[in-house]
Amino acid sequence: MLCIVLNCFLCIIMKEIILEKLKILAESAKYDVSCASSGTVRNNTSGGLGNTVGGMGICHSFTEDGRCVSLLKIMHTNFCIYDCAYCINRRSNDIERATFTVQELVELTIEFYRRNYIEGLFLSSGVIRNPDYTMERMVRVVKELRTTHRFNGYIHMKSIPGATRELIDEAGKYADRMSVNLEIPTEQNLKLLAPEKDHASIFQPMRFIQQGMLQSIEDKRKFRSAPRFVPAGQSTQLIVGATNENDKQILHLSSLLYKRPSMKRVYYSGFIPVNSYDSRLPVIKQAPLKRENRLYQADWLLRFYQFKVDEIVDDSYPDLDLEIDPKLSWALRHPEVFPVDINKADYTLLLRVPGIGVKSAKLIFASRKYGKLNASHLKKIGVVMKKAQYFITCHELPTFTVNEASPEYVRKVLTEPKSKKSKKDSLQLSIVFPEPLAPITPK
Amino acid sequence: MIVCTFDNSFEGLLTVVFDAYTWKIFPDSILPEGAVLPMFTSKVYHVVTDEKKSSRVWNALVRKLSTNVCNMLMYAWLADDERDNDLLFRYIRKAIDAPASIENNFGDKDVLNLHQLARKVGHEAQYLKQFIRFQKAADEIFFAPVLPRYNALPLTIDHFKDRFSDQKWVIYDLRRKYGYYYDLQTVEEITLADDTHLLSGKLDAKLMAEDEKLFQDLWKGYFKAMTIKERLNPSLQRQHMPRRFWKYLTEKQ
Numbered sequence: 001m002l003c004i005v006l007n008c009f010l011c012i013i014m015k016e017i018i019l020e021k022l023k024i025l026a027e028s029a030k031y032d033v034s035c036a037s038s039g040t041v042r043n044n045t046s047g048g049l050g051n052t053v054g055g056m057g058i059c060h061s062f063t064e065d066g067r068c069v070s071l072l073k074i075m076h077t078n079f080c081i082y083d084c085a086y087c088i089n090r091r092s093n094d095i096e097r098a099t100f101t102v103q104e105l106v107e108l109t110i111e112f113y114r115r116n117y118i119e120g121l122f123l124s125s126g127v128i129r130n131p132d133y134t135m136e137r138m139v140r141v142v143k144e145l146r147t148t149h150r151f152n153g154y155i156h157m158k159s160i161p162g163a164t165r166e167l168i169d170e171a172g173k174y175a176d177r178m179s180v181n182l183e184i185p186t187e188q189n190l191k192l193l194a195p196e197k198d199h200a201s202i203f204q205p206m207r208f209i210q211q212g213m214l215q216s217i218e219d220k221r222k223f224r225s226a227p228r229f230v231p232a233g234q235s236t237q238l239i240v241g242a243t244n245e246n247d248k249q250i251l252h253l254s255s256l257l258y259k260r261p262s263m264k265r266v267y268y269s270g271f272i273p274v275n276s277y278d279s280r281l282p283v284i285k286q287a288p289l290k291r292e293n294r295l296y297q298a299d300w301l302l303r304f305y306q307f308k309v310d311e312i313v314d315d316s317y318p319d320l321d322l323e324i325d326p327k328l329s330w331a332l333r334h335p336e337v338f339p340v341d342i343n344k345a346d347y348t349l350l351l352r353v354p355g356i357g358v359k360s361a362k363l364i365f366a367s368r369k370y371g372k373l374n375a376s377h378l379k380k381i382g383v384v385m386k387k388a389q390y391f392i393t394c395h396e397l398p399t400f401t402v403n404e405a406s407p408e409y410v411r412k413v414l415t416e417p418k419s420k421k422s423k424k425d426s427l428q429l430s431i432v433f434p435e436p437l438a439p440i441t442p443k
Numbered sequence: 444m445i446v447c448t449f450d451n452s453f454e455g456l457l458t459v460v461f462d463a464y465t466w467k468i469f470p471d472s473i474l475p476e477g478a479v480l481p482m483f484t485s486k487v488y489h490v491v492t493d494e495k496k497s498s499r500v501w502n503a504l505v506r507k508l509s510t511n512v513c514n515m516l517m518y519a520w521l522a523d524d525e526r527d528n529d530l531l532f533r534y535i536r537k538a539i540d541a542p543a544s545i546e547n548n549f550g551d552k553d554v555l556n557l558h559q560l561a562r563k564v565g566h567e568a569q570y571l572k573q574f575i576r577f578q579k580a581a582d583e584i585f586f587a588p589v590l591p592r593y594n595a596l597p598l599t600i601d602h603f604k605d606r607f608s609d610q611k612w613v614i615y616d617l618r619r620k621y622g623y624y625y626d627l628q629t630v631e632e633i634t635l636a637d638d639t640h641l642l643s644g645k646l647d648a649k650l651m652a653e654d655e656k657l658f659q660d661l662w663k664g665y666f667k668a669m670t671i672k673e674r675l676n677p678s679l680q681r682q683h684m685p686r687r688f689w690k691y692l693t694e695k696q
Contacts, residue, residue, distance in 0.1 A: 019664050022664055061692070066676040066677075115662075116607075287674060
């Protein structure tokens with residue numbers, strides 16, 4: 001009887017411990033914003049558990065800040081030997097520290113996966129003892145998942161700068177995506193905030209991953225059953241607003257990174273004011289969310305809208321406009337390209353019209369075979385007519401385009417804040433009574 | 444106005460198409476039997492579902508139209524709304540009459556509406572894949588109640604069968620009162636005699652497996668810890684995760 005009670009008591013304590021560890025390590029991992037769970041197709045094997053979907057990944061949940069939760073984003077440990085100014089896990093911070101065992105991590109992943117909470121695992125870690133030791137422990141987790149438990153879900157692993165080639169090669173056999181974060185766009189600012197790190201040590205694992213991927217593609221051409229190596233490619237993250245780089249430097253760096261075939265995504269994370277006691281970091285009231293949003297829009301222009309980076313930002317416009325999106329900003333600077341005839345323009349030019357996205361451009365291009373499109377068709381297709389009307393002509397009377405109005409007028413109209421539906425009747429006069437004079441108090 | 448009544452099945456709709464082309468009488472409105480007839484009805488025809496006729500029509504459609512369009516028709520049917528029967532009929536009629544594919548003619552209202560309806564059902568299937576949450580019962584069966592707006596559950600079954608092939612599971616649609624059970628071999632359609640105890644979304648504590656409560660708590664704790672408080676944006680959260688799914692989400696309970 002006593003044994004049972006003690007057992008129950010121990011069980012309860014162990015549950016509490018695991019819950020505490022999970023909370024601590026999730027809090028430490030949440031600033032790494034990478035969240036994709038797509039890019040590989042892996043079918044289940046008999047006796048195995050799980051699969052990955054190609055195309056769009058599956059976001060199983062969304063936190064109160066609106067970000068998607070598709071993977072179990074967790075740190076193996078949040079102890080760290082480094083002291084980077086922008087990181088919450090830096091060694092001089094007095095936060096709660098914890099470490100998960102390999103067994104605990106594997107069990108958590110599997111049980112969450114079985115209940116359809118997650119698509120897979122995102123494993124990160126603080127660096128303990130040295131990069132090789134940390135990397136080797138992380139590889140053990142993913143190896144156990146893939147081999148012992150026949151797990152076929154998505155695995156995203158961070159690679160630790162400084163780890164040897166062999167460990168990265170080993171990890172690449174099991175992971176779907178690997179990433180290593182640049183965090184600070186320029187070398188000199190990185191040296192300022194994290195003197196123990198440098199860009200060369202971060203580019204090195206990126207190079208190893210790229211070489212491993214290209215080698216695996218070559219091998220697969222010769223032998224169909226050659227193992228895949230990091231099939232979903234790699235990604236990286238840049239912190240926006242912690243240092244003084246302008247958007248031109250950031251976007252040039254992204255554009256260079258995207259030239260490598262293995263780099264699939266660059267993430268931009270608005271700087272959250274942690275470690276406010278450190279004087280090297282800027283004092284800001286609020287994270288630069290607007291700027292982050294504009295950077296993502298510019299990133300999309302580079303990847304899907306066939307823009308070149310010099311068209312979005314250059315020496316005379318080194319920062320993105322916060323009030324309007326980058327495509328509209330480009331259009332207002334180049335009114336000579338417009339108006340675009342919806343019924344005749346080619347696909348590339350359709351993509352340049354503000355208010356027409358990739359989906360609408362494709363629909364317009366496909367529907368043109370059947371007949372001329374007019375404004376009501378465009379509206380039904382999903383074009384944002386409020387913006388697009390100044391930049392297009394269609395099978396109708398000439399309209400008020402950006403060349404008749406001036407770019408300044410168009411900009412003013414499109415950035416006007418939405419007027420709240422006036423509760424007051426506009427015909428109602430308001431009679432303003434003068435303020436009563438302050439009463440004269442007798443002395 | 445010519446009205447046709449049928450038995451509210453997809454085969455019935457295809458039989459209506461067959462009969463319309465045979466008799467050259469094209470109804471303006473297609474309603475299930477027993478529905479209230481609209482005003483100004485001049486003639487009512489009742490169509491009896493015939494498997495031979497419906498399969499002839501379907502084979503003709505498959506031969507003539509691309510797989511994409513046939514899938515869209517199926518999706519639109521699964522939207523489960525009687526008002527869309529007319530839209531489906533008009534679309535099928537246009538597809539048969541037109542010499543070339545009308546698939547991309549989004550200038551035509553019916554083509555566009557069907558496309559959008561099929562997309563809505565596809566989205567609902569995607570929402571199901573995202574927001575179904577299994578609970579482990581004591582007999583090792585993973586159970587998930589759902590309440591989708593459209594009948595998108597059949598579209599997700601292949602995904603769940605492949606992903607969770609080594610565990611028994613049951614997914615039950617509370618609105619349409621049917622579900623699917625996978626017993627490690629095949630998927631069967633089931634109905635539960637009494638599902639009132641499931642309406643709250645949670646299995647009874649007695650029925651749950653021992654460690655189920657622990658993992659639910661772990662998930663809730665993890666979910667809360669993941670929020671970055673400086674970036675709170677509840678309207679974005681609701682945009683991606685519509686509130687109608689929150690009732691059966693573990694982390695929101």
